[in-house]
Amino acid sequence: MLLVTVGQRLASRIAARGPIPVSEYVEACLYDPDGGFYMRGGRAGGRSGHFLTAPEVGPLFGAVLARALDGWWARLGEPEPFTVIDWGAGPGTLARSVVAAEPRCLSEGVLEWIALERSPAQRALRPDHPAVKSAARLSDVLPQPAPAGVIVANELLDNLPFDIVRRTPGGWEELRVAVGEASGRRGFSLVGVPAPAELVAGLPAVAVGARVPVQRAARDWVADAHRVLGAGWIVALDYGADTRTLAERAGPSDDPGAGLGWLRTHRHHQGGSSWLAEPGSCDISADVALDQVQADHRADVCSQAEFLRTHGIEELVAEGRATWDARAAVGDLEAMRARSRTAEAETLLDPAGMGGFRVLSWSIGS
Ligand SMILES: C[S@@+](CC[C@H](N)C(=O)[O-])C[C@H]1O[C@@H](n2cnc3c(N)ncnc32)[C@H](O)[C@@H]1O
Known part of the structure; x- marks a missing residue:
């Protein structure tokens, strides 16, 4: 039987439809039934877990x-x-x-x-x-x-899937996951596309270049x-801060894929794996944007x-x-x-x- 990994399935989707929203990518990395990090048994815990809660x-x-x-x-x-x-x-x-x-x-x-x-x-x-x-x-x-x-x-x-947007001089762009060459290797990377109005509705003003998570799934959960x-x-109960503070943590950057201070990965109690490499191999989480999740219910x-x-x-x-x-x-x-x-x-x-x-x-x- 030919085994197709989450990464291969994501790459085929991108080849067929073009760059995909980060939320779709994170959903597959964490919850794909045949290879998502949590579906394969990844979990919180000491010796048999990947991170402590x-x-x-x-x-x-x-x-x-x-x-x-x-x-x-x-x-x-x-x-x-x-x-x-x-x-x-x-x-x-x-x-x-x-x-x-x-x-x-x-x-x-x-x-x-x-x-x-x-x-x-x-x-x-x-x-x-x-x-x-x-x-x-x-x-x-x-x-x-x-x-x-x-x-x-x-x-x-x-741990609920989130999207990412970047402030531009004229408004916002959405960062989507594409497949391309990065540092001489073919892999997943982020590209900017015009942000749909409903994605950025209600976001506070942040510095040009700053990248912030958009947490619609978390808001819908509330x-x-x-x-x-x-x-x-x-x-x-969670780690988080207001969107403006998260924007400062990520820092303005011309490189859409440069480090995002509010995005965390965990694998065997180590942080810092690249979330765009080996989908399904690590936990991916975003500090909770407290203002966004309280948008409808304070x-x-x-x-x-x-x-x-x-x-x-x-x-x-x-x-x-x-x-x-x-x-x-x-x-x-x-x-x-x-x-x-x-x-x-x-x-x-x-x-x-x-x-x-x-x-x-x-x-x-x-
Ligand atoms: C970081 S773990 C926290 C586990 C536990 N609450 C703790 O504190 O140790 C997040 C868990 O939420 C689960 N999860 C994510 N979305 C969910 C949903 N919509 N319904 C139920 N469980 C979900 C994940 O599979 C994962 O096991």
Whole structure:
């Protein structure tokens, strides 16, 4: 059998139709059913993953979320069921930590956790627990049209396909993916074409030459999420900044393909692979343009550190310290877990790292 790679399929498409939008290229690189990075099993995680996310740092993030869930459940009047949709759940690590933390909504038997994940390879790793369901699409599992609960999306929005535009003296051009010669090698590269008006509608003025992401899929996700819940909260945690700040990070350049400071790649915990080489071989993500995703629905925004402190991370670390003091001599698993909370908290709260991530929350039906 002749195996055709994602790159070959993309090259044929470009040969047939001309340069393609970056969003189409990124969609194939990440989610092509036969070779997209996530579809082949690429994922967040330590040894078997390619990059670390907050739930993959350790169980502390899930323990804090478990406390937050009990708080939200109480504020909603303790609905039954209490539905939590973990959108872009990866291998289900967050569900595992929340279950292990035993929030009251779980012990009262009302928590219904829906792990939504596009990648079948990752869905196969979901925790086996009666409260946890796993699905590729919400329509496959949602028991009622408008449940009361919470949608959590940790590092989902940065992984939704985005387009790229560049400011010109007269307006904007769209950068599309073409096949051409670069440094003496044939490969994918970016070319500029006139930008469709709907692509650049609402973008702020930035310096001529600056390149910014256009995140329509992320904005549409916010609208979709608003249609799902009858009451509760949508909480999206991610790295990001306003479009103007992202424009400064990419810097003006005459070369459309020159480094984009807001575009990240990950492979085996290393950044910096070229996203235009070997499609499907690495994660590709864009810092979330916070103004764009709030264009239709304004959110409350805080840092991840503030969010975690609001929901009791410091109490959990103090509890861990007390357990360690009491059990250090025993040195069992419980003692080790308790001690590791301090190190996990440092990572999660680091203002230069995950602590500086943004948390966008939308309150629904209040
Ligand atoms: C960066 S990973 C984050 C995984 C997990 N939330 C975490 O924090 O470790 C993003 C995940 O979102 C999934 N994803 C992307 N688009 C999705 C969609 N529309 N529905 C469900 N999952 C999606 C990807 O397959 C990937 O596993």
